[in-house]
Amino acid sequence: xxxxxxxxxxxxGLSITTVSRxxxxxxxxxxxxxxxxxxxxxxxGYQPNLAARHLRSKHTQTVGMVIPLTSYFSDPFFMExxxxxxxxxxxxxxxxxxSAQQPGEDELNTYRRMVASSRIDGMVVARILKEDPRITxxxxxxxxxxxxxxxxxxxxxxxxxxxxxxxRAVVQHLTEMGHRRIALILSPRELAFxxxxxxxxxxxxxxxxxxxxxxxxxxxxxxADSGHAAALRLLDQTTPPTAxxxxxxxMAIGAMQAVQSSGLEVGRDIAVTGFDDIPPSxxxxxxxxxxxxxxxxxxxxxxxxxxxxxxxxxLDQSHVLLMPxxxxxxxxxxxxxx
Amino acid sequence: xxxxxxxxxxxxGLSITTVSRxxxxxxxxxxxxxxxxxxxxxxxGYQPNLAARHLRSKHTQTVGMVIPLTSYFSDPFFMExxxxxxxxxxxxxxxxxxSAQQPGEDELNTYRRMVASSRIDGMVVARILKEDPRITxxxxxxxxxxxxxxxxxxxxxxxxxxxxxxxRAVVQHLTEMGHRRIALILSPRELAFxxxxxxxxxxxxxxxxxxxxxxxxxxxxxxADSGHAAALRLLDQTTPPTAxxxxxxxMAIGAMQAVQSSGLEVGRDIAVTGFDDIPPSxxxxxxxxxxxxxxxxxxxxxxxxxxxxxxxxxLDQSHVLLMPxxxxxxxxxxxxxx
DNA sequence: CTGTTAGCGCCTTCAG
DNA sequence: CTGAAGGCGCTAACAG
Numbered sequence: 001x002x003x004x005x006x007x008x009x010x011x012x013g014l015s016i017t018t019v020s021r022x023x024x025x026x027x028x029x030x031x032x033x034x035x036x037x038x039x040x041x042x043x044x045g046y047q048p049n050l051a052a053r054h055l056r057s058k059h060t061q062t063v064g065m066v067i068p069l070t071s072y073f074s075d076p077f078f079m080e081x082x083x084x085x086x087x088x089x090x091x092x093x094x095x096x097x098x099s100a101q102q103p104g105e106d107e108l109n110t111y112r113r114m115v116a117s118s119r120i121d122g123m124v125v126a127r128i129l130k131e132d133p134r135i136t137x138x139x140x141x142x143x144x145x146x147x148x149x150x151x152x153x154x155x156x157x158x159x160x161x162x163x164x165x166x167x168r169a170v171v172q173h174l175t176e177m178g179h180r181r182i183a184l185i186l187s188p189r190e191l192a193f194x195x196x197x198x199x200x201x202x203x204x205x206x207x208x209x210x211x212x213x214x215x216x217x218x219x220x221x222x223x224a225d226s227g228h229a230a231a232l233r234l235l236d237q238t239t240p241p242t243a244x245x246x247x248x249x250x251m252a253i254g255a256m257q258a259v260q261s262s263g264l265e266v267g268r269d270i271a272v273t274g275f276d277d278i279p280p281s282x283x284x285x286x287x288x289x290x291x292x293x294x295x296x297x298x299x300x301x302x303x304x305x306x307x308x309x310x311x312x313x314x315l316d317q318s319h320v321l322l323m324p325x326x327x328x329x330x331x332x333x334x335x336x337x338x
Numbered sequence: 339x340x341x342x343x344x345x346x347x348x349x350x351g352l353s354i355t356t357v358s359r360x361x362x363x364x365x366x367x368x369x370x371x372x373x374x375x376x377x378x379x380x381x382x383g384y385q386p387n388l389a390a391r392h393l394r395s396k397h398t399q400t401v402g403m404v405i406p407l408t409s410y411f412s413d414p415f416f417m418e419x420x421x422x423x424x425x426x427x428x429x430x431x432x433x434x435x436x437s438a439q440q441p442g443e444d445e446l447n448t449y450r451r452m453v454a455s456s457r458i459d460g461m462v463v464a465r466i467l468k469e470d471p472r473i474t475x476x477x478x479x480x481x482x483x484x485x486x487x488x489x490x491x492x493x494x495x496x497x498x499x500x501x502x503x504x505x506r507a508v509v510q511h512l513t514e515m516g517h518r519r520i521a522l523i524l525s526p527r528e529l530a531f532x533x534x535x536x537x538x539x540x541x542x543x544x545x546x547x548x549x550x551x552x553x554x555x556x557x558x559x560x561x562a563d564s565g566h567a568a569a570l571r572l573l574d575q576t577t578p579p580t581a582x583x584x585x586x587x588x589m590a591i592g593a594m595q596a597v598q599s600s601g602l603e604v605g606r607d608i609a610v611t612g613f614d615d616i617p618p619s620x621x622x623x624x625x626x627x628x629x630x631x632x633x634x635x636x637x638x639x640x641x642x643x644x645x646x647x648x649x650x651x652x653l654d655q656s657h658v659l660l661m662p663x664x665x666x667x668x669x670x671x672x673x674x675x676x
Numbered sequence: 677c678t679g680t681t682a683g684c685g686c687c688t689t690c691a692g
Numbered sequence: 693c694t695g696a697a698g699g700c701g702c703t704a705a706c707a708g
Contacts (some may be wrong), residue, residue: 003454004701015679020703030677047454051392052701055684060389062435070428073421074634083411090408090438097400097435100428116341116385118685283621296412342685353695358687368693390685393700456701680707685700692695 003046011040023048054118063089063306064120066110067100068127076278077248077295078126081148084299085124092307094121108133115143122310124148124302128192146306148298150319151192157309159302159320163196163275164203166291166324167245170273171204173289173326174243177333179271180208183216183241185230185251197247197275216241220251227251231258231272242270243332249274249281249290256284256331271332287329294322341384349378361386392456401427401644402458404448405438406465414616415586415633416464419486422637423462430645432459446471453481460648462486462640466530484644486636488657489530495647497640497658501534501613502541504629504662505583508611509542511627511664512581515671517609518546521554521579523568523589535585535613554579558589565589569596569610580608581670587612587619587628594622594669609670625667632660 001007005023009016014033022029022037023046029037040046054060065085072078082098089096097120101110111134114120122144125134128151138145139156147158174182184201187194202212218234220226227246231254234241244259246252252274256266266272267286274281277292301320308315339345343361347354352371360367360375361384367375378384392398403423410416420436427434435458439448449472452458460482463472466489476483477494485496512520522539525532540550556572558564565584569592572579582597584590590612594604604610605624612619615630639658646653 002701005703006701016701017680017703018678020701021678024703028677033677045450045454047450049393049701050455050457051389051398052456052684053703054389055387055393055686055700056702056704058684067424067428070425073425073428079417079421083417086405086436086438087408087411090405090411090440093440095435095437097433098424099433100424102428102431112383112385116383117388118390119388279618280621283618340685343687344685354685355687355696356694359694362687366693371693387685390700391687393684393702394686394688396700678708680705682703682705684702687700688698690695690697692693 002049003044004049005046007044008037008040008046011044012037058118059121059310060119061093062095062097062120063303063310064097064099064114064123066107066114066123066125067098068107070100073100075250076280077250077276080278080295081124081126081299081302084296084301085303086299087296088300088303092303094303094307108137111137115141122146122306124299124306129190130192130195131190132192144306144309146302146309148302149192150196154319157305157315157318159298159305159322160193161293161298161322161324163193163324164200166275166326167197167200167247168204168207169200169324169326170245170275170289170291171201172207173328173332174245174271174273175204175208175210177243177271179243180210181216181239181241182210182243182245183218183234185227185234185244185246185255186217186219187222187247187251188219194247201245220246220254222248222250224250224254224257227254228258229254231255232262235259235262235264243272244270245273247275249276249278249288252288252290252331253280253284256286256288267330267333273332277327282329284331286331289329289332290327292325292327298322340387341382342387343384345382346375346378346384349382350375396456397459397648398457399431400433400435400458401641401648402435402437402452402461404445404452404461404463405436406445408438411438413588414618415588415614418616418633419462419464419637419640422634422639423641424637425634426638426641430641432641432645446475449475453479460484460644462637462644467528468530468533469528470530482644482647484640484647486640487530488534492657495643495653495656497636497643497660498531499631499636499660499662501531501662502538504613504664505535505538505585506542506545507538507662507664508583508613508627508629509539510545511666511670512583512609512611513542513546513548515581515609517581518548519554519577519579520548520581520583521556521572523565523572523582523584523593524555524557525560525585525589526557532585539583558584558592560586560588562588562592562595565592566596567592569593570600573597573600573602581611582608583611585613587614587616587626590626590628590669591618591622594624594626605668605671611670615665620667622669624669627667627670628665630663630665636660 218230274290556568612628
């Protein structure tokens, strides 16, 4: 049978209110009475019904994350972020509610469900679009949230890494290795981080006196397969690139496979680089040169910020921009060229 | 402002009851009335307050998982399981609530909180003990749950892999490679799977006419560090083992490091094997020979079973036992010995 | 210090 | 076909 305040009230002969206050630790309860109530509660194994408490008190000690598609559950990048968020939520005594987009459901509606359903106090949003309706929605709903990434409108708290600087460093590294024909596998243009990475690519080229060429640009969808396809298109031209920079690691890994299946050797015949430094990249063959985003730590810090927003404390910093780090491994040919 | 049934009721001039029924799709509502109500609800962006609904209806379309310690968020094994569970939960339209053990909190209490707080319809339990109070608790509470693993008492639905067969296969492989002095790094004895893996180890040895020796047994805590320490102890004796089998991959990876730091080469001087086949194992140096548990798929299937329990449908199979698969890589010396 | 009253938003009898 | 009433379990005034 369910143990409620009523049960304890009957057992103790005190009113429900008094029981409630005693258990909540209010100081306007006689010490003896409290002792008695607490011991009965423990004996009966009382656990408050959180659904009721939430209905009443409007906050839930729970933060939410939406998983855009069920397939994201297998995405190493997302899992890293999730670990960080979950880890830090635990630190604050918050639970983490994961809601995946239902089949056939509009993604925005997943957000509506989460927010309006009064089940969470705040949420973490990741992999946003340039014009992201989810953010517009959350702003309008005045619901606490924190974003990993920046979009066009920046009047909300976010944490991000400087993709422009990251990609510039990649291209600089490649030009220093002697490359002049450097291709780019772009992430989808509607994603917010794409323009920064593209800008960094262009800046890196120009810094070396190279003008970007349309023919060295391909688009992917972030998946390894799309990187594979994009690399094949890039290689299939009369003057193919000698280096391929991808906007994320998954596409770079796909591109490496494509290069290898064309009979070329990554790191010797052609350089390939990524962005993210997801765990598999260090172990790829050859190990992938990439830009490290400390995704796990970002998750933790994002949660720190979210808690501040929820508590309506002023944010230490409402816009956090982290500098990424270039990680040079063999896929860019370190040990072979000079 | 919050849109509730009341808002719609006032807007439409109909009672809350009628609005509720119209939106729930009851057929005792005039078609015109329903149309009107539905269109108002859509216009206002009505979302039911789930806390209220749960309080009333006792089910939540949410399943729970407890993360025993915050550090488990970084455990690849756990993340794999989580992905599978989350993925499949999404398939059924369920959300996933992750609750981490609070600092200083008894683990059992984390379960109490989850179950008695009426926030979830069922839960997935993993990495259980031989005598697991959590299971006792869930059984007594008659709360739907499904276990990954088997304990002494098996009167509950579970899914597991045959650890005995898995470890037997490992030892057989090692004896076939010519090893006679095969050590075992045990997982903690209180864990349910430990005895099965130990039994498989003994069986494998005996099948090759070898009697297990106490001196080739060490205990770890599942972490890489503990595997490192255990391996050092095993190697530091007059007749050290020529092969080390670990009860999980993390410890095996730690053991490999210990071997290497002793100036020996894994796969040539000494064989090391693991259990789980977590993603990093394929990329370890050298790649780790191990036993594959299809953890992601197990997560998915566990959730299928849980849903059946929640719906009180008879389970197709209440005890699922999967056969694990030996994955031979270089850490056991495949290409070097014969 | 304790109890009464009044909802939070929803759903479900039970009457019309 | 529609509405009124009651209650899920909890907390927060407001009285005594």
